Amino acid sequence: MNILEKIVKDKRKEVALKKSIVPSTQFEQSVMFERKGASLASALRNSSIGIIAEHKRRSPSKSTINQNTNVGQVAKGYQKAGVCGMSVLTDIKYFGGSLEDLLLARASVDLPLLRKEFIVDEYQIVEAKAYGADAILLIAAILTKNEIKTFSELAKSLNMDVLLEVHNEGELQKSIMPSLDMFGVNNRNLKTFEVSLETSKLLSTMIPNDFVKVSESGISSVEAIKELRLFGYQGFLIGENFMKTDDPGKSAMTFINTLHKEDS
Numbered sequence: 001m002n003i004l005e006k007i008v009k010d011k012r013k014e015v016a017l018k019k020s021i022v023p024s025t026q027f028e029q030s031v032m033f034e035r036k037g038a039s040l041a042s043a044l045r046n047s048s049i050g051i052i053a054e055h056k057r058r059s060p061s062k063s064t065i066n067q068n069t070n071v072g073q074v075a076k077g078y079q080k081a082g083v084c085g086m087s088v089l090t091d092i093k094y095f096g097g098s099l100e101d102l103l104l105a106r107a108s109v110d111l112p113l114l115r116k117e118f119i120v121d122e123y124q125i126v127e128a129k130a131y132g133a134d135a136i137l138l139i140a141a142i143l144t145k146n147e148i149k150t151f152s153e154l155a156k157s158l159n160m161d162v163l164l165e166v167h168n169e170g171e172l173q174k175s176i177m178p179s180l181d182m183f184g185v186n187n188r189n190l191k192t193f194e195v196s197l198e199t200s201k202l203l204s205t206m207i208p209n210d211f212v213k214v215s216e217s218g219i220s221s222v223e224a225i226k227e228l229r230l231f232g233y234q235g236f237l238i239g240e241n242f243m244k245t246d247d248p249g250k251s252a253m254t255f256i257n258t259l260h261k262e263d264s
């Protein structure tokens, strides 16, 4: 079993247990259901920078990245730096995140927030809304075409944007549908952890122009962004490069300032 299959297997167990304890109808009591929500796709479309900064304590590929973060402070730092949105890992077992992290980020900033999770059940989408998410991630490698359709339609009905993640042509072709807002090309192969920006370049031409193109993972330089822009990317998801420092907000600020300087 590869790591992705392992994560999904554990995730199905986790969701089954949660479902037996808290019915999803309970989430509808959350005040978050009255929030209109901020669109991540629009923020990216209207930005010349396009950074989505991530909160990630650890990962299966790197183990510990940063265990000493205060997610509220990181969120405020990212907002101050001028990011378009923030991605919050909520998986506990493999990434050291939690739904509480999402809620704390929500309480700290108005930025569009992406729930970064291995979504395998509609329950997690209603839950995402209840904890303040503005957007969800769907991973084509772990979902059928039909699941992508029903899950994305549910997210849209709850006023959340959908980022659909792919890392090869087959996943991309099966996923093209109007209920998605953004396509994310993951430069990291979740089965082998190999990272290559070539993946984004290769798949860019196959993504229809109605979707915002996001390049995910392994981005650590302003040069990489300038290059990816030439392939039509408007969004850049960056985690480790900021999170590995003592002050992720500050390193995002330095990064974005450099980008502004080079653009002017």
Ligand SMILES: O=P(O)(O)OC[C@@H](O)[C@@H](O)c1c[nH]c2ccccc12
Pocket: 054, 056, 116, 117, 118, 165, 186, 216, 217, 218, 219, 237, 238, 239, 240, 241
């Ligand atoms: O830390 P990086 O290399 O900048 O990558 C961020 C993000 O793309 C990565 O965390 C990610 C992309 N897709 C995922 C799916 C699940 C968990 C994590 C991810």
